[in-house]
Amino acid sequence: MPRDTKSSLRFARPSVRQFNKDAAKAAVQKYQEKPLSEVCRLDPKTRQRRERIWQNWEEFAACAEVDPVDIWFDLCLGNPEVQAIFQGFLRQYWEQSVTLRPCLGPEEYEEVHTINCASTIEDVWCLLVNHADDRIMKPKRLQDRENAGIWSLKYSSRRTSSTCGPTYEIARWIPEFGTEVGLNLGQTFQKDGATTDDILTILSTLWNRANDVRCSPDDRLSFTMYVVEMGLGGWRPGALELKKYNHVKLAWVRDPVNPSVTRTICWSTVDHNKLRRLRIEREQRSSLSYALSVVPTLVLCLTTMFTIRAIRDNAFEAGFTSCDEVLHPETLEEGVNFVELRWKEEFMSDDKYIMPMNYHKFINLWNEVRMVLGSRSSLRPYSVRVGAVGRLDGCLQPALRNFIVSHSTEVFERSYQPVRLRANLANIAFGDKARHDTALWEAISNSLHNRDPNAPTRLTKKEIDQFESRKDITELRKELKYITAKEGSSSQEAKKVSSRIRYTLDCLERLEIQEKRRKYFEEADKLRAMNKSTAHLKQEVQNLKRKRFGNSSAYAAKLASLLFQTNITSALADRLVAFISGASVLNKIGDVLHFRNESKEPARCLFGCGTFFNTSALTRHVRHLHMHIFKARFLCPECKRMNLGDVVIEANPCAWSSHVRRVHGAVHTPNLESLPDVLCLLCDQQYKQRGFSRHLNTHSELFDEPISCPACLQEGRKVEVEGMGGWITHVADVHGGDRVLGAIEVYKTSFSDAETAPIDINPAEAQHRKELARRRQVDRKRKAGNAVPSGPLPYKRAKTDLSQPYAHASGDSDWEISSPDPHADEEFWVDGRE
Numbered sequence: 001m002p003r004d005t006k007s008s009l010r011f012a013r014p015s016v017r018q019f020n021k022d023a024a025k026a027a028v029q030k031y032q033e034k035p036l037s038e039v040c041r042l043d044p045k046t047r048q049r050r051e052r053i054w055q056n057w058e059e060f061a062a063c064a065e066v067d068p069v070d071i072w073f074d075l076c077l078g079n080p081e082v083q084a085i086f087q088g089f090l091r092q093y094w095e096q097s098v099t100l101r102p103c104l105g106p107e108e109y110e111e112v113h114t115i116n117c118a119s120t121i122e123d124v125w126c127l128l129v130n131h132a133d134d135r136i137m138k139p140k141r142l143q144d145r146e147n148a149g150i151w152s153l154k155y156s157s158r159r160t161s162s163t164c165g166p167t168y169e170i171a172r173w174i175p176e177f178g179t180e181v182g183l184n185l186g187q188t189f190q191k192d193g194a195t196t197d198d199i200l201t202i203l204s205t206l207w208n209r210a211n212d213v214r215c216s217p218d219d220r221l222s223f224t225m226y227v228v229e230m231g232l233g234g235w236r237p238g239a240l241e242l243k244k245y246n247h248v249k250l251a252w253v254r255d256p257v258n259p260s261v262t263r264t265i266c267w268s269t270v271d272h273n274k275l276r277r278l279r280i281e282r283e284q285r286s287s288l289s290y291a292l293s294v295v296p297t298l299v300l301c302l303t304t305m306f307t308i309r310a311i312r313d314n315a316f317e318a319g320f321t322s323c324d325e326v327l328h329p330e331t332l333e334e335g336v337n338f339v340e341l342r343w344k345e346e347f348m349s350d351d352k353y354i355m356p357m358n359y360h361k362f363i364n365l366w367n368e369v370r371m372v373l374g375s376r377s378s379l380r381p382y383s384v385r386v387g388a389v390g391r392l393d394g395c396l397q398p399a400l401r402n403f404i405v406s407h408s409t410e411v412f413e414r415s416y417q418p419v420r421l422r423a424n425l426a427n428i429a430f431g432d433k434a435r436h437d438t439a440l441w442e443a444i445s446n447s448l449h450n451r452d453p454n455a456p457t458r459l460t461k462k463e464i465d466q467f468e469s470r471k472d473i474t475e476l477r478k479e480l481k482y483i484t485a486k487e488g489s490s491s492q493e494a495k496k497v498s499s500r501i502r503y504t505l506d507c508l509e510r511l512e513i514q515e516k517r518r519k520y521f522e523e524a525d526k527l528r529a530m531n532k533s534t535a536h537l538k539q540e541v542q543n544l545k546r547k548r549f550g551n552s553s554a555y556a557a558k559l560a561s562l563l564f565q566t567n568i569t570s571a572l573a574d575r576l577v578a579f580i581s582g583a584s585v586l587n588k589i590g591d592v593l594h595f596r597n598e599s600k601e602p603a604r605c606l607f608g609c610g611t612f613f614n615t616s617a618l619t620r621h622v623r624h625l626h627m628h629i630f631k632a633r634f635l636c637p638e639c640k641r642m643n644l645g646d647v648v649i650e651a652n653p654c655a656w657s658s659h660v661r662r663v664h665g666a667v668h669t670p671n672l673e674s675l676p677d678v679l680c681l682l683c684d685q686q687y688k689q690r691g692f693s694r695h696l697n698t699h700s701e702l703f704d705e706p707i708s709c710p711a712c713l714q715e716g717r718k719v720e721v722e723g724m725g726g727w728i729t730h731v732a733d734v735h736g737g738d739r740v741l742g743a744i745e746v747y748k749t750s751f752s753d754a755e756t757a758p759i760d761i762n763p764a765e766a767q768h769r770k771e772l773a774r775r776r777q778v779d780r781k782r783k784a785g786n787a788v789p790s791g792p793l794p795y796k797r798a799k800t801d802l803s804q805p806y807a808h809a810s811g812d813s814d815w816e817i818s819s820p821d822p823h824a825d826e827e828f829w830v831d832g833r834e
Contacts, residue, residue: 041278050131053124060089072132073140075166076151086170087177090121094181102507104515108472118178118185122157122171129155129167189378192447193387193418198379199231200564201448203299205373207560210553211543212372212457215365217552217580222357223365225305227384229268232302233290234388234405237362237381239273243355245315246348247271248306250341252329260654260688262329266292266303272406285403294327296566298573303327308576309354310343317342323573324662333694334687371513374451376521383447389416420447452524454534456516458541459509467508476501555579567666604668606638606660615671622670630656638664651741652689678743681711681731689740696742700724711735 042050061068066085074082093115100109115121133153141148155167178185194202203224206213210220229240247269255261269289295301307326310316318341320326332339346352366381385405389412392401398409407416422445426434443449467473480497487493524534559579562572602611603618607626612618630653638660639647647663649655653672661669677686682699703724712719712734721730724742731737737744 041276043277046127050127053127054131054135056093057089057128060092064088069136072136072153073151076137076153078166083166083170086125087173090125090170090174091177091181093124094121094183102472102504102511104508104511108470116184117188118174118183119157119187121178121183122174125167125171125174126155126157129153189380190419191386191417192377192379192383192420193390193422194231194379194383195387195442195446196231196391197442197446198387198448199227199384201373201446201451202227202369204560204564205369205453207299207556207563209372210556210560211550213365213369214543214549214553216549217556217582219357219361219365220556221305221308221576221580222355223362223369224299225302225355226357226362228300228302228305229270230381230384231388233270234385234392235270236273236385236406237359239270239406240355241357241359241362242353243268244350245310245343245352245354246350248354250303250306250310250326252332252339252341254332254337260331262332264294264303264307264327264329266306268292268302268306274406285406288404297564298576299563304573306354308573308580311574311577312581313347313352313354315343315347315352315354317344323577324571327573328658328662331688371457371517372453373448374453374455375448376450376452377447379447386416386418387447390418390422420445452521454524454538455520456513456539456541458543459512459516460539460541463512464509467505470508473501473504476504552579552582571663602667606636606664606668608637615667615669618668619670619672622672627653636663654689677746678737678740679746680743681709681735681737684710686746687743692740692743696724703727709734 058068061071064085071082071085075086094113097113097115098111099114101112102108103110130153137151137153140151144151153167154165155171157171175185177183206220206223215223225243226237226240229235229243230237249267251265251267252262253265255263267289269287271287272285275286292301292303294303298304304323304327307323311320311323311326316326320341326341363381370379389401389405392404393412396404398412402408402412405412424441468477476497480494480501483491483494483497520537524537527534527537556579559572559575602613603615604611605618605621605626607622607629609621609625612621630651632651634649634651636647636649636659639645644663647659649659657669657672678689678692679686680692680695680699682702687695703722706720706722707727709719709721709730719730719734721727728742731742731744735744
């Protein structure tokens with residue numbers, strides 16, 4: 001029986017391929033019809049620029065009556081006469097780069113050269129030469145193989161001075177031409193590096209002055225993420241735009257120091273740009289991935305901001321509905337150290353963006369923020385990359401630094417050194433004799449240290465209205481009115497004229513603001529140098545544009561102070577979810593103010609026991625008097641007091657700590673994490689208190705029928721227990737496991753026999769506490785003034801080694817003198833009920 005051809009190839013690796021004659025001829029013919037060309041492998045933008053410049057060259061050659069092709073052969077042969085033709089083309093290319101732009105003078109328009117730098121002429125020459133080599137010289141080399149070395153044209157702007165040849169001779173003439181016509185031979189901007197303080201200033205302006213920087217809530221958060229990620233690794237702005245969901249991964253990781261704690265970690269992937277697209281990679285340098293944890297300051301926490309966006313988009317496969325579920329998870333099950341939080345399948349495609357901001361929108365918002373913060377210079381987004389690369393240098397090895405920012409050491413040394421040095425040369429040269437104050441030196445090293453936030457950023461209504469009296473605007477308005485009446489406002493001609501009007505007004509407004517700022521800085525510097533006030537120069541101007549985002553911008557300004565504080569990420573992240581969702585959140589401004597005031601308060605017991613000097617004192621207080629509350633589920637009294645509804649807290653001290661941290665602030669959170677381990681009597685193993693209920697559920701099959709208690713059997717008693725409820729009751733009544741359901745603590749904590757206050761305080765109890773506070777105050781006055789009070793005093797219990805009053809206003813005491821805590825002195829006093 002003959003073997004099947006395909007079946008014979010299943011396990012064989014062919015060493016000699018079996019080619020087909022017809023298929024081989026077809027393959028050859030396919031590529032003969034389309035010869036290899038360097039142009040097809042170029043970036044589309046580079047190819048487009050080459051073709052545009054070549055079209056200009058052909059038009060110039062026709063006007064100069066020269067052959068646009070044969071002249072390149074003469075250039076290869078070194079004919080000196082043809083050099084003048086190329087020089088003439090470059091000169092004409094600059095002279096014809098003239099356009100009319102709106103201006104503020106009576107002439108209304110002025111001629112402006114779109115080419116201001118000699119480097120642009122050099123780039124034009126480079127593109128033209130390389131296109132001619134690929135289009136003209138390559139076929140000539142194939143035709144005349146014996147003289148192929150002659151028919152070659154190459155030029156690179158980076159090797160102008162060190163290479164000879166006809167193309168380089170013309171390139172070395174370009175600086176002379178630039179000097180002749182007034183072109184800049186250098187760069188038109190100053191290279192600066194943004195420091196950490198500069199980045200914080202930019203973000204602070206975006207949020208604190210949100211009324212001046214109006215944008216959608218979605219763009220405000222995306223811009224924040226954009227700037228923070230650029231500041232982390234110094235990646236190019238183009239590498240971060242439109243960040244996709246499949247480039248971000250969130251996961252829960254067990255804390256190795258405290259296994260009962262679970263951390264949320266984020267992995268972000270960055271694809272380097274400015275790389276050849278069609279290439280075979282034999283190394284993995286086109287992208288990288290880095291990890292981030294939760295940062296205490298929300299405005300700098302990419303993990304939290306990615307979570308906010310994902311919750312808004314409902315992107316989690318697990319269906320999380322709040323940031324708290326992601327950022328404050330419960331303890332992982334035993335033996336599991338990593339849990340990936342997967343996205344839904346539809347969010348793994350390339351058209352789902354977790355940071356939906358392109359570079360065009362980013363640069364517009366950047367320039368607006370830069371103007372509002374009062375920058376005197378045109379600080380570019382690339383300054384964030386320059387500053388980040390400078391921070392990485394020295395902290396990392398050069399190889400790792402170059403891999404992160406995707407460049408070489410040569411490029412770093414040549415192009416990433418700011419003009420303004422941050423090094424203290426005087427201190428380096430002369431040591432301590434020339435030492436400067438460190439804080440002062442860091443301040444003057446910031447690129448935005450000379451900013452003036454009072455500089456004008458907008459025009460008044462009168463200044464804007466005066467543009468309507470211009471002749472060009474008047475004519476365009478008449479034309480628009482005529483076209484609208486004839487064809488309608490939605491016609492293409494009407495839209496074209498409207499766009500022209502809007503462009504002209506935007507140009508005029510930009511020029512007027514630049515002139516106002518120039519005059520302001522000049523006058524302000526003059527007055528301040530003479531120690532005179534500049535208050536009269538400050539001008540409050542109403543924002544007449546972008547009324548669309550007025551309400552959301554006002555709320556963003558209210559959130560600003562919280563975003564820059566530490567350890568206030570709880571509950572604030574969910575507010576930002578509502579904020580970027582466009583929900584009506586303005587009614588929560590009062591809650592925002594509450595959070596702001598709360599952050600300045602001392603630690604407070606939320607069971608109604610007053611304030612404490614610090615969290616440690618609060619923790620001791622809760623462990624001493626309130627642990628009995630956590631035996632069963634209960635309603636949060638603070639949420640009830642704030643009218644936030646009935647919030648159920650699980651029967652676990654850690655659940656209370658987690659809830660307080662998320663909702664009421666870290667300052668009021670007792671540290672109940674380090675609880676004693678518990679012993680499971682069913683398997684005789686010790687476990688952490690957090691998550692023990694999950695372990696107990698693993699024994700649920702044992703309760704399908706009555707079981708004998710193993711601990712009682714060891715004591716010589718046989719006690720049968722029915723069901724899990726009966727087991728929990730038995731452990732609590734017989735073995736003292738009344739703290740954790742179904743288990744006993746390995747190291748018990750001793751509790752005072754003092755009476756503890758219930759969660760809901762009745763009027764009689766409140767009156768009793770008030771009376772205790774009054775008695776303590778009277779006693780303190782008596783001791784301070786050696787006076788006998790008029791009212792009766794309670795008796796004081798004797799207590800060894802505590803001869804001094806306990807509640808002194810010092811850092812060593814637990815409670816403040818003015819604390820209304822009814823338990824503060826309870827161990828010293830005998831009230832009427834005793």
